[in-house]
Amino acid sequence: MTESSPAKLSANGVRATLLSCLFFAGFGALIPHLPTWLDAAQGFTGVQISLVLTVGGLSRIVVGPLTAAWAAGQRDKRAPLFLFAFLLTAGFASLWFVQGFWPVFAIILAMDVGFWGLLPAVEAALIRLTKTGLPPYGFARGLASAAFIVGSSSVGALVTDFGPWAIWAWLLGVSIALIGAAFVMPREPVLGNEEGDFLGRLKEGVGLLKNRRFALLIFAAGILQATHGYFYGFGVLIWTKDQAISQTVAGNLWSVGVAVEVMFLMFLGGWSSKFASETLILVGAIACIIRWTAMAFLPPEILLWPLQVLHAGTFAAVFLGAMRLVNQMMGDEQTATAQMIYMALASAPAQAFTTFVSGYLYDALVADGDAALGYLAMTAVSVVGLVLAIMLWVTRARPNARLAPA
Numbered sequence: 001m002t003e004s005s006p007a008k009l010s011a012n013g014v015r016a017t018l019l020s021c022l023f024f025a026g027f028g029a030l031i032p033h034l035p036t037w038l039d040a041a042q043g044f045t046g047v048q049i050s051l052v053l054t055v056g057g058l059s060r061i062v063v064g065p066l067t068a069a070w071a072a073g074q075r076d077k078r079a080p081l082f083l084f085a086f087l088l089t090a091g092f093a094s095l096w097f098v099q100g101f102w103p104v105f106a107i108i109l110a111m112d113v114g115f116w117g118l119l120p121a122v123e124a125a126l127i128r129l130t131k132t133g134l135p136p137y138g139f140a141r142g143l144a145s146a147a148f149i150v151g152s153s154s155v156g157a158l159v160t161d162f163g164p165w166a167i168w169a170w171l172l173g174v175s176i177a178l179i180g181a182a183f184v185m186p187r188e189p190v191l192g193n194e195e196g197d198f199l200g201r202l203k204e205g206v207g208l209l210k211n212r213r214f215a216l217l218i219f220a221a222g223i224l225q226a227t228h229g230y231f232y233g234f235g236v237l238i239w240t241k242d243q244a245i246s247q248t249v250a251g252n253l254w255s256v257g258v259a260v261e262v263m264f265l266m267f268l269g270g271w272s273s274k275f276a277s278e279t280l281i282l283v284g285a286i287a288c289i290i291r292w293t294a295m296a297f298l299p300p301e302i303l304l305w306p307l308q309v310l311h312a313g314t315f316a317a318v319f320l321g322a323m324r325l326v327n328q329m330m331g332d333e334q335t336a337t338a339q340m341i342y343m344a345l346a347s348a349p350a351q352a353f354t355t356f357v358s359g360y361l362y363d364a365l366v367a368d369g370d371a372a373l374g375y376l377a378m379t380a381v382s383v384v385g386l387v388l389a390i391m392l393w394v395t396r397a398r399p400n401a402r403l404a405p406a
Contacts, residue, residue, distance in 0.1 A: 010133025012186050016126045017140040019081070019181040021147035023122045026088075026174035028151030030115065033159070033167045034108075040164035042104055052108055058352055059112055061344050067117045080121040081182035087114040088175040095168060118178070120339035125185065127327050127335060138273075138320065142266025149258055208341055213395060214329055220281060220388035221322035222346030227288050227378040227385065228315065229354030231295070234362045238372050243298055253304055257311035264316040272320060277328065278389070278396040280321030285389040287313030288382035296375035354381060 038044040038052065067080070091111040098104060126144070130137040151170070158166035209215050236254065239245040245253075264272075272280060291310040299307065322342070330338040354377075361374035 008133050009135075010130070012129040013133050013135055013140065015181070015185050016129040017135055017143060019178070019185060020122050020126045020140065020144040022174055022177050022181050023118060024144040024148040025151035026171055026178070027115065027119075028148035029155040029167060029170050029174070032152050033155050036159065037164045037167040038104075041168070042099065042101075044101065044104075048101055048105075052105055054352065054356075055105075055109065058348060059109060059116075061348050063113050063116070063344070065341060065344055067113070067340065076187055077121075077125070078182055078185050078187065080117060081125075081185060082179070084114040084118040084121070085175060085178040085182050087111065088118075089172065089179060092168060092172040092175055116343060117340075120337075120343060123323060123339055124327075124335040127323060129186070138268070139266045141320075141323075142262045142264070145258070145262045145265055149255075149262070208330070208334070208338055209345070211329065213392065214326075214338065216388055216392045216395075217281075217322060217325055217329070218342040218346040219350075220285070220385055220392055221318055222342065222350045223381060223388065224281070224285055224288055224318045224385040225315065225347060226350035226354040227292060227382045229351060230292075230358040230361070230374050230378050233355060233358045234371060234374070235295075237362075238298075239304070242369060242371055243301070245301060245304075249301070253308050256305060256308040257315075260309050260312040261316045264312040265320065268312075272317070273324075276393075276396050277321040277325035278393040280317040281325075282386075282389045282393045284313045284315075284318035284321065285382060285386040287317070289379055289386060292375040292378040292382060296372050296379070298372050354378065 035049050035053070038049050044052070070080075088111055091107050091114065094107055095104065098107065126140055127137055130140050135143070151174075155167055155170050158170065236250045239250045239253065287310045291307055291314055294303070294307055323339075326338050326342065327335045357377065358374065361377055362371055365371045365374055
């Protein structure tokens, strides 16, 4: 019996991994540090910053399907990579020359289109080009999550030494690098409906929701991911104010959550492929209920560490299961469009809802020292996600089977 030869390093897989790492190095700087730049460099008020972030996120609902329909009509899969990387570069460069709320707001809104347009194209390329050879998808996606941490921590250090404009410089540099990474990506033809009209492709993209299992998938995953809204907004405040945990320990607790996400994707991604994608989402739903319910009752510090480890379930398992199942359902040619529809019509509205509600809950509860009870709202949302995950799980197909539309 001959031994199977070990998998070899795939040049295309390496290119896709580099592209993904660059994107998330920028994303890691944008998410936590953009408010700092808007405040310190542009003088935005809290309300203005909130408006920029909220409208930018909600813009995905409209822009997502439109950009997906446009990308599906191009002859080269690199087209959206070029377009959105150029859009980001032009946007960040122009911010050097403008001041005032409305001009900056308009530019950042355009760049939101760029970031959220790039994300599904980058994710789809990573899934598609890591199917053969090394690195495998889970390991490559773990490296991208690690790049998110590098971007966030590096920009934090740069701001300390050079001021808030270091945020802008980092993001501009990453955008330029993304253009170069797009150039070295393999030229892949888009198969299917590139000859059709734009409205036809738009209708086809939104029409993916007619697949009942796809609809179940994106709303289950979108709702479960959105349950992190209260934690992202007020978790550190609750730790430091209501539980008297130091800022240093709070930062370490936050880092543990991201670290287990990276380790799960990098080192357990291959092992997790033994389970159905629906099972990973179901496990994540159960983890959400456990995590947010426990956090609501101000557990002692020693229990916060294992609760942060549950981030491997509440985020990583749901994310990995959803990305794999989207690809299984839709195939390589429709994965990017399906991911855009997922982000635009399931993830974005759910995130906006939980973020909006979280602010009101925190303000209502914090005065009486009961801010942690806001996590119970996330438990309730998790129960909805669990019901959808169960419905998805009981209708699961054979492992790795290609699922036909309903």
